[in-house]
Amino acid sequence: MPVFDFNDSPQEQKAPVCTFEVFYANESEASAEHPILVLDNQAGALRHHTGGVFTNPLRRTAFEFKGEDGTVSADILRIDARFVSLLKWLGENHINVRLSGKAREDGYAVYKIREIAFGGGAKLSAEDGFLQFMIERLLSSDAPSEEIPDEDEEETGDSMKLTSIQSITDFITCAGRTLPDNIRLWARRNLAVARSHEVSAEERRHAQRALSIMMNIQWKGNYFEAIDPEEARRILDEELYGMERVKQRIIETIIQINRTHTLPAYGLLLIGPAGTGKSQIAYAVARILKLPWTTLDMSSINDPEQLTGSSRIYANAKPGIIMDAFSMAGESNLVFIINELDKAAAGKGNGNPADVLLTLLDNLGFTDNYIECMIPTVGVYPIATANDKNQISAPLMSRFAVIEIPDYTPEEKKVIFAEYALPKVLERIGMREDECVLTPDGLDAVIRLHADTSGIRDLEQAAEHIAANALYQIEVGHVGSVMFDAAMVRELLS
Numbered sequence: 001m002p003v004f005d006f007n008d009s010p011q012e013q014k015a016p017v018c019t020f021e022v023f024y025a026n027e028s029e030a031s032a033e034h035p036i037l038v039l040d041n042q043a044g045a046l047r048h049h050t051g052g053v054f055t056n057p058l059r060r061t062a063f064e065f066k067g068e069d070g071t072v073s074a075d076i077l078r079i080d081a082r083f084v085s086l087l088k089w090l091g092e093n094h095i096n097v098r099l100s101g102k103a104r105e106d107g108y109a110v111y112k113i114r115e116i117a118f119g120g121g122a123k124l125s126a127e128d129g130f131l132q133f134m135i136e137r138l139l140s141s142d143a144p145s146e147e148i149p150d151e152d153e154e155e156t157g158d159s160m161k162l163t164s165i166q167s168i169t170d171f172i173t174c175a176g177r178t179l180p181d182n183i184r185l186w187a188r189r190n191l192a193v194a195r196s197h198e199v200s201a202e203e204r205r206h207a208q209r210a211l212s213i214m215m216n217i218q219w220k221g222n223y224f225e226a227i228d229p230e231e232a233r234r235i236l237d238e239e240l241y242g243m244e245r246v247k248q249r250i251i252e253t254i255i256q257i258n259r260t261h262t263l264p265a266y267g268l269l270l271i272g273p274a275g276t277g278k279s280q281i282a283y284a285v286a287r288i289l290k291l292p293w294t295t296l297d298m299s300s301i302n303d304p305e306q307l308t309g310s311s312r313i314y315a316n317a318k319p320g321i322i323m324d325a326f327s328m329a330g331e332s333n334l335v336f337i338i339n340e341l342d343k344a345a346a347g348k349g350n351g352n353p354a355d356v357l358l359t360l361l362d363n364l365g366f367t368d369n370y371i372e373c374m375i376p377t378v379g380v381y382p383i384a385t386a387n388d389k390n391q392i393s394a395p396l397m398s399r400f401a402v403i404e405i406p407d408y409t410p411e412e413k414k415v416i417f418a419e420y421a422l423p424k425v426l427e428r429i430g431m432r433e434d435e436c437v438l439t440p441d442g443l444d445a446v447i448r449l450h451a452d453t454s455g456i457r458d459l460e461q462a463a464e465h466i467a468a469n470a471l472y473q474i475e476v477g478h479v480g481s482v483m484f485d486a487a488m489v490r491e492l493l494s
Helices: 081-092 130-139 165-178 181-194 201-215 229-239 244-260 278-289 304-308 321-329 353-361 410-428 440-449 457-477 486-493
Strands: 020-023 037-039 050-054 062-067 070-080 097-104 107-115 267-271 293-297 334-339 380-386 400-404 436-438 482-484
Touching: 020 081, 050 081, 070 081, 070 107, 081 130, 081 165, 107 130, 130 165, 165 181, 165 201, 181 201, 229 244, 229 278, 244 278, 244 400, 267 278, 278 293, 278 334, 278 380, 293 321, 304 321, 304 353, 321 334, 353 380, 410 436, 410 440, 410 457, 436 440, 436 457, 440 457, 440 486, 457 482, 457 486, 482 486
Parallel strands: 020 070, 267 380, 267 400, 293 334, 334 380, 436 482
Antiparallel strands: 037 070, 037 107, 050 062, 050 097, 062 070, 097 107
16 A cells, blocks of 8 residues: 655655555445544544644645644544545645544544535535535545556636536545546546636536536446345346246346356347336346436437437537436446337438447447547446347347247236236225135136237236226225126126
8 A cells, every 4th residue: 555755855845745544445334443534643632523624735634623732733644545635625725624533543533524614715615515425425436546646637626516617626626536537537628618718608518517417427336246146036026927037047147246246248138029027127137236227218219319419519419318317327337228129220311229229238438429428338237128039130139148038828827917917906096805806717717818918918907907897886886896707807808
């Protein structure tokens, strides 16, 4: 671990560095055992909720506070690498803070930093919870690469929230190397445009909007925590009846993630008749991975620009659907559910949307025409659905592990209707199960009437119809319950 030494010689004053040891951590919560930083507390003057300021790194990195005998200075001994830039910013702008911590043998372990209301105040964005927002973002970030920060880099700033130039500037400064290198450099270039008086107001507006979008996304690495296979199985059983081969394939994927701590190189392509639960499987996988999800309906996309966004040279320029998905999720790790992949090749003269999907699926990075920055996609897990795999191009097929979703057998449909579909409808409309009952031959009649339909969507609609009829008879005919036999089912559903 590098140790940065401060020297008071005139030569060193030109490029002073802080005196502390950097450690690299990835804990998402700070505590006395996993602190943000450790202060020298040999004098024992630091107490819980001590208020003061971090000194400007041009002098020496320490924490100054009022003691019994005047101002006391406590050197920083160790600091989580994610917080180096934040403390530099706090020190340079003389922002008053209150520390929560615990005295340990190796020093005072700080696990919480809060801003204190101050008069004449320096940075507006230090108010209204910006500091707490910043700390939470840094704790949820991956540790930066183990390299010495370049102190010569200018990361200065100038009003509020991550939509204003001030707060965006401060965020970039405080985030430091927890941002991916290419995004950090991109942000500085766009910040220069947003603050320049040598470009048009339109260019400044686009640059500020792009910055706000990018800085409000949590840029995560490709490391995934282990997933409990038993919990994954419970979720699958809760969402899907039967489909043992499908569930087995998904559990295999989970175990692979647990071994490598990265997402598989290939997404999942679920192929089967309409109504067999393909989308439901995709949502279950997103729930197992504990990732936000977004859907792309390829049947409604006929122009690549819908996916890639439009260039900033146009006054009404905007990001594409893919970039919007990252923005809505608020993080770079998410599940893309691509519905009707077999419709992806239906471009209308301006290019092929399927070609755009290839760049997203290759995990090499995706570039939106409006943002003009390569977006890391190592944390994107694609799950596609399709009815006809023969309509999918070979390049697209090669990016997925294919899972064929079989149609349900008559016996499976019986169980699904009697134990899942009908009880679900009755619960939703506030009916007791004994108010709407099917005889065995009534249940057989329902299944026979839907023998030629694929999936279970039609069965769910039949359950809706039967329950609604029972409710009508109870409310209008003033009966206690309704029992449907085969004849009544045929009369109602035929």
